[in-house]
Amino acid sequence: MTLSSIIWTVVKILIVVGFIVNLSAILTWMERRQSAMMQDRVGPNRAEITVFGYKIRLFGLLYPIADAVKMFTKEDFIPPNADKVLHSLAPMLSLFPPLVVLGVVPFTDTLCLDNLHEVVQKNGVVASNWHFFSSWIEQPSCSLPGAKNFIDGCCVIGCQTAGVVHQPWAEHFGTCPANVAPGMIGAIHMQVIDFNPGVLYVFALAGMGIVGASIAGWSSDNKFSLMGGLRAASQLVSYEVAMGLSIVGAIMVYGTIRLDEMTRWQGDHVWGVFVQPLAFILFLTAAIAETKRAPFDLPEGESEIVAGYLVEYSGMKFGMFYMGEFIEIATSSALLVAIFLGGYNMPFLHRDGITIAVGDAVVWKQHIPHILVILMQAGAFFGKIFVLCWFQMFVRWTLPRFRYDQLMKLGWRMLLPAALANIFLTGVILIAFDRTGTEFQERMGVVGDFVNLATAIAITFVQLWIVIGFFGSTQPAIRRNAFNKRARSAGEIVEKALAS
Amino acid sequence: MPQPLVGSFPYDKVKGTAVPKPTRTASEQGYVSEITKGIAVTMTHFFKNTRAMVRGERPDPVVDPMSEGITTLEYPDQKRPYPERFRGVHRLTHRDDGSPRCVACLCCSTACPAQCIYIEAGEYGGKDKRHGYERYPVKFVIDELRCIFCGYCVEACPCDAIRMDTGVHPVPYDSRDQFIYGKNMLLAMASQAGKQKHENPRAEPPDADYGPIERLAGHH
C-alpha cells in the first residue's frame, strides 16, 4: 500500500458514502414530496430558515435537516426492562451493512490519472492532441516515458514488468506487485474495494440486515417489537434466497461474480435487463422486500403491530433505522444498476467518446477527453440510481401491504421457483448459444446494437418529453372541474326532462 | 348454490350465503401487469401534479375546491374566510363602563352540554351603584378544550353577555392549562368587527332613562 493508494481509497470512500448518505437524506424528502404529488397533496413545504432576512424554504428540501435536528435532540428512550447493550447495538447493526455494501460497486470506468485531458481508447491508445472538431492522431503508445503497461487501457507508470498486460495485482489494485519498484499509479479502479468475491460480499453483508432488525425486536422488551423482529427475520431470510438465486442467471451470462466485470460486460454487449429480464424482475421484487418497505412492510405493519421492531426506539436510534432503510433503497438501486442496468455505461458511450454504430456501420463518432467521459459515466451511474429510487417510491406508494401468508407464498412459491427456472433456462440458452456459429453470434451482436439504439432513443425521448412537457408550452393547462362538470350534467338532465 | 366445502366446518348447518371466490385472470394472478396498471395511475397523478406545481398552475383551493389536482389549502398562509355566524372562541361583552355584562346567572353553564363553564357569583359592594341590582362573576372560566362549540351558552344567556363571534377558532396550545380561559382573557376578546360592547341595552341606576326611585319621604 502506498500513500497515494490510501489517499485514493479514502477519496473513493468519501465519494460513495457521501453520495449514499446524502441520497438517503434526499430520499426522505422525495418520499414525502413524491407521495404528495401522487396523492394530490402539497407535501412538505414548511421547514424554513432565514438568511439575511429572506425566508428560504427550498421546496421542503430543508426537511431532512430539520429531521436531523429533531432526532438528535429528542429523548433517547430505553425501556426499563430492555437489554441496554443490544438495544443500542441494533440500530448500528442495521445501518452499517447497507453503508458498506456499495464498496464493491464500480461507479465509473477505470480512471487513467495521467491522461485526463486526452482521449483514451480501449486498447490504451492515447490521442494526445485532441481537438473537438479536428480529426485525431493515433499514438499507439503510452505518452509517458517508460510506461509501457496498460491496465484496462490505462498507462501504469513504474511497473516495469514489460509485456505483462493483465497482471493480476496491478489489475485489481491499480498498484504494482511487491517485487516491482513502487511508483506512481496511473490507473485507478473506481470502486472502494477491489476484490474477487464481488456479489458474494454483497449478499454476505445484506444478510446482516436481519441481525439488526431481530436484535432490535428482541431487546426492546415489547411484544410488538418481538413480533416485528420475528417477521423481519423470516421475511429477510425468505427473500434473500430468492434474491441470491435470481442473479445466478446473470452471473452465468456475465461469467463473473465481480461487479466491475459485470458492468464492463454490459458496456461491451447490452444491458443485463435485456438478457435477463426475469431475473431483473425477481431481483427487483426481492430487493424491495429486503428494504422492508410497502408492500413488504410487515415487520413494521402499523395496523397490526404498531411499528414492529421500531416501537421502542426514539431519537437518533430510530433515525439510524430510518436512515438505514433509505440507504438500503439506494444500495439496492445501485446493485440493480450495476447488475442489470449497465452500471455506469450509457449506450454508445465508450472510453474514447461517443460512437453510434450498428454492427460495423458507424453512424456517428465523436471523441471526448477522458475526464469528461469519466464524469459522464459517473453522472449516468448516479442518475440511474436516482431514477430507480424514484421508481421504488412508486411501488411503495402504489401497492398495499401483503398479508403475511401471501408474503411467504410469494417468496417461496413464486419467486424461488421462478428463479430456479430462470437458472435452468439461462443454462440451456447459453449452451445452445455456444453451439451456434460465429455468424449467428455476430448477428446477435448487431441485435444488441439495435437494442442499445432503442435504449438511447427511449432515454432521449423521455428527457425531452419531461423538459418540453414541464417547461415548454406556455399555454395554461386546462383544468377539468369535476364538480362543475357533474353539476352541469345534472342540470342538463333536468333541462332535458323539462323540455320533453 | 353453496360452494364446495373445505374442512369439517359445518357450513350446511350455518345459515347464510357463501360468498363465491372472485374469479381472477392469469394477468391478475401474475401481479406484474396489474402492478404496472396501478403504477401507471399513480404516475399520471405524479406527473400532472408535478407539472402543475412547477408551472404554478394549481387550482385555487378557495374558489375552486372541487377541481382536480392539488386543492389543499395551505392553512396558516392561506385561510378560508369564516362566515359571519362562525362560532369561534367565546368572549364576554362589556357594559359601557367596561365591566362585564355577565350577571353570573349560570344559565350558560346550565345549558352547556360539555359542562365546561365554571362561574362563581359575587355581589357588588354596598357602595356600588349596582349593589342589589346586579351581581357579577368573580370567576368566569371556560375550558375551551372541553368545549364542543355548540353555542348553547350564547343562546342561553339572558343578557347578551357571552358571544362566540370572535372569529377565532381554538388555537392549538402546548398544554392543557393554556386552554382554560379566565374572565380577563374572555373580556379581552373582541368580535370580528372589533366590538366589545353588549347589545342588550338596559337602563341602569345612574342612567337618565332609569326611572327615579320614588320614595315618598317621611311616610311610614
Added chain:
Amino acid sequence: MPSIKLDGKEIPFEKGETIITAAHKAGVEIPHYCWHPGLSVAANCRMCLVEIDATPTRRQLVLDVLAWDEKKQDYVPGRKPKLEPACQVECIDGLVVKSDTSPNVSDARKHVQEFLLLNHPVDCPICDQAGECKLQDYWLSEDKQPKRKTEEILHKPKAVEFGDTIVYDAERCIVCTRCVRFMDEIAKDPVLDKRERGNLGEIFVSPGRKLEGHYTMMVDEVCPVGALTTKDFRFKARVWFLKKVPSICPGCATGCNTWLDYDARTGEVPRLRPRENLAVNKYWMCDDGILTHRRVQEKRTLHAYVGKGKARKEVSPIAALKAAAQLIKDAPGKVAIILSAQRSTEDNFALAYLAKKHLDVKELFLARVGDWDGDDILRDNDANPNVRGAQRGAGDTSLSPLSELAEPVAGQQISVLIALGGEADISDATTVGALGRAKLIAIAANHGPLTENAEVILPAASFAEQDGSFINRQGTEQRFSAGPEPAGDSLAGWDILARLARQLGKPIDWKSFLDVRAAMKAALPSPAAANPESAAAAAPAE
C-alpha cells in the same frame, strides 16, 4: 265525610276547612301566592280565584260585563259569574267548584299574573328564587305572554338589609304579606309590616328594630318569590343544580324534618329547608337548625390521623384502623366507650354492640353538647338530637356522663376509650385531664374536644352523608337519608366500627345500612315506642 266537587273530583273536607286547604290535603294544587297552610288567610293576591256554582244554601254572584265579540268586532253586554278566593271560602257539603276547568278562572289568573309582573324587575338571572319561584311557575302555566307594558318599571329599593340574616328586594315583592303573618303568628314577634298601597306597596321593619330572633330565615322560606333571601344562601348556588333528600335537623332534640339540598357535583350542602311534618315541626325550622348545614363543611375530619398534639400526622385509614386495633389489643379489659348524642342511633348501636359483645366493656359513657336556649315554638333546651337514640343503641341502659370518667382513668381501670363523635361539652379540668391520660380513639365527623385529645382519629361521614335515624324528644324514631358522597376519606360511623371489629378479628360483617338495622332489630328487645304519623312522614320520599 262531607265532600266538595273540585273540577269533577270528589274532595273530602273537615268542618271549617277552606277549599284550598281541602284541595291541598287531597294533593290538588290551586294556584296561590298569599295562602300558606301554616298561616292565617289574607286573601290579598287573588291568584286562587275559583268559580263556585250556586247551591241551595248559597247563591252565585253574577256580574254584568262587556264581553268582546269576535264576529261583531265590538263589545257586547254579557254576564259572568263572580269568582271567589279559594283560600277564603269555607267548604260546604256538595259545593261544586271549578278551577282549572273554568275559562273564567284561567282568564282571571292570567290577568292577576300580568298585574303582578307589571312592575316586576324580572331579575331572574340574579335572583336566588329562580327555579323555584311561583311567579315563574305561574307565568309558564297561566300567562305565557310577553310583557305588554313598555315603560320602565317603577323602581323600588333593592338589597335592603332586614337584619343579620335577611335581605329584602322591594321590586320583587308581590306584597302577599306571608312574611308579615309568619313573624306575627309563628315567631310571635310582629316586627314586619306593609306600607303604602298599590304599586308602591312594600314590606318594612318596624322603625328602630331589626328582623331578629330564632326564626328569621323562615321568612325567606315562606316568601313565594325572590323578595326575601337569606344572606347564608345568597348567590351560593342555583337551585336547579341541587338535589334533595329527606333529612332530620341535628340541631336539637326536637328533630325538625328537613329537606337536605346538596350539590352532587361538589358534595356541598348549601341549605336545609323544613319538611312538612305536622306532628313534629309542622312547616317550620329555626335559624340555628337551618345553619346546621354548615357542619357538613366546617371543622370536618376528612382524613385519618394518628398521634396527639404536635406528633399528630395524617395516615391512611387502614393504618389508622390498625393503630386503633393495636391500642385496644394492648389494653384488654381496660376499654371503655363514649357514645354520642350527636350521632345516629345506628352508630351508637354499632359501638355499643362491638363493646359489649366482643370487648366485654362494662363502662358506657355519653358525650353530649351543652344546652341552648329553647322556646315553646320549636326549639328544645337540649341541643343534642339523639340522647334517646344513644341510650336505645346501648340497649336502653343508662349512660354515665363524662364527668364520671376521671376516677376510673386515674385508678387505671380504664386506659383506652373509644369515642363516637368529636363534639362534647367538657368543662371541668378533671375530665379533660382524664381524657388526656387515657388513649382515646375518636370516630368523628367534626373536630371538637374529643378529637383534640384523641390518639387516633377515624373520619366519619356527617349526618348529611350517611343513612341513619335520630330518636327525638317525643320518642319518635326519624330516619334520615344520605345525600352527597362522604367527603374525603370518611365512611359511615357503623362502617368504620365494623371495619375496626374486623381488624380486631371480631365477626361483624355489616355491608350496608340495612344490615345494621337488621342487627339492631335482632339485638335490641323492645322497640322504642314509635309515633306512627311522624315515622311515616319521615320515611324517605322514594
